[in-house]
Amino acid sequence: MLKSYNFPSVYEATNQELSNVAENILDGIKITVDDNEYIVGNLALVEGYSPHKNINPAPTEEEYKLLCNAALLLTQPKGEEEIYLTTGFPFSTYMLYRDKAAEILQGRHIISYDASTFGGPANAKREVNVGKVEIIPEIMGCTTAIREGKLQEKENFFIVSLGYGTCEAVVSTRAGLINRSAISTHGLRHAVNLLANELAKSFYLNLKTEHQIDVAFQKGSITVNRVKHNILDIREKVLKIYYSEIIAPNLRKAFTDDDFNKCSKMYLVGGGALYPELIDCFKEEFGEFVSVEVYPEPEKCASHGYCLHSKIKSNVAKSAIPNNVDADEIKIFRNPQLAVGMDIGNANTCVTIYKDGE
Known part of the structure; x- marks a missing residue:
């Protein structure tokens, strides 16, 4: 289809x-x-x-x-x-x-x-x-995918779009989006830049472009001077910093107790939802109150x-x-x-x- x-x-x-x-x-x-x-x-x-x-x-x-x-x-x-x-x-x-x-x-x-x-x-x-x-x-496109696609979600839910340039979130009800709950803040690029700064302390990155650093971020490894280095620990560290400093404060301001009374699910979409370390941050904070779900192929x-x-x-x-x-x-x-x-x-x-x- x-x-x-x-x-x-x-x-x-x-x-x-x-x-x-x-x-x-x-x-x-x-x-x-x-x-x-x-x-x-x-x-x-x-x-x-x-x-x-x-x-x-x-x-x-x-x-x-x-x-x-x-x-x-x-x-x-x-x-x-x-x-x-x-x-x-x-x-x-x-x-x-x-x-x-x-x-x-x-x-x-x-x-x-x-x-x-x-x-x-x-x-x-x-x-x-x-x-x-x-x-x-x-x-709105993401909520349409959740409601009209294979998931056919009928209930109210939180949605967080973890894009590279922008992170956005909103409450979606059967009547539409609640504008008061909408946020737009720094995307995953913030974490990638933190990773680049951390790597620069130990390696000469040889003028690698931002996208090349992003590819290394996705793979969890980087090759410098022909040597492949595992960077999963650094990636986990910067993703947790990104969540605690950027995402969490914005969500706490946007989502009220009334919203949690209405919603029983939180959907994570966008390329950032491919990182288990970031998903764990959401589950740790919200898992007790809502079911945290990842959209299949979230980048699409x-x-x-x-x-x-x-x-x-x-x-x-x-x-x-x-x-x-x-x-x-x-x-x-x-x-x-x-x-x-x-x-x-x-x-x-x-x-x-x-x-x-x-």
């Missing part, structure tokens, strides 16, 4: 000819934006010299357009199929970026890419037609929710067409629809497609 493609939100400008270096398009993304060639995601990690990322880029910045084009390329619409696209931003940037993002994403996109990286033609183009764009808060939660939002909204819109109006007269329904959710994350970009019958 939901098919997701996930890749690191890293890129690097290149003038290399890269032929047959990947098995598929996901691992071989090389695209052209404004006459500049870039390797993106997994290919940037393998073939790049210093792959990097930008934190919370504005829709007008080249980095955002680059990652959007890479994500849209992976949707691979068929023929005249139009995309009903939903994406979003954290609370902290949602109002600022919403309108501009919709303006940039709406309409036809001609994406130039190099398919020779995975055995195709060097100068390939793909047309992607975005018939409708919805921009919603990221945390927002993208799943965006996609389900697209599917629901497109179905509602179709059902609202008057019987005496030919759907061909309405632009958005001129062609078959493909429901898509796109999460341009600071650590990873994830695009999810709704496929009927799968």
Whole structure:
């Protein structure tokens, strides 16, 4: 039903000819934006010299357009199929970026890419037609995934999104989100920076980029001067500091006794929910009062929710067409629809497609 493609939100400008270096398009993304060639995601990690990322880029910045084009390329619409696209931003940037993002994403996109990286033609183009764009808060996308996806949650719950750039939390009720309970604060990047500072006391990190440090953070090990070092103890230490100094104080201010009276579950989503050390911090503080649950494949939660939002909204819109109006007269329904959710994350970009019958 939901098919997701996930890749690191890293890129690097290149003038290399890269032929047959990947098995598929996901691992071989090389695209052209404004006459500049870039390797993106997994290919940037393998073939790049210093792959990097930008934190919370504005829709007008080249980095955002680059990652959007890479994500849209992976949707691979068929023929005249139009995309009903939903994406979003954290609370902290949602109002600022919403309108501009919709303006940039709406309409036809001609994406130039190099398919020779995975055995195709060097100068390939793909047309992607975005018939409708919805921009919603990221945390709303996550709650949609929990309520409308496989979990089908019907009760009230707390949700904490542990993203790389931003950590957000809110109370979700059957009637909607409680705005008073919403918080937006520093993301997992804070812990990664703490790790880098700690490592710098013992190693010369050889000008490693932030993303390279993040990859080491994820793996729990780092190779310096050809020697592989286990950093799990340091990772646990900085994650506990991050939780106690950043997350916990914000949650204590946001969640009241009345909220705990309403909710019996807390869902953890986002890439930070992949770390057992961080999950244990939540269970230690809240496990006595609520059941702490981790969304399956938590790094894909927002993208799943965006996609389900697209599917629901497109179905509602179709059902609202008057019987005496030919759907061909309405632009958005001129062609078959493909429901898509796109999460341009600071650590990873994830695009999810709704496929009927799968």
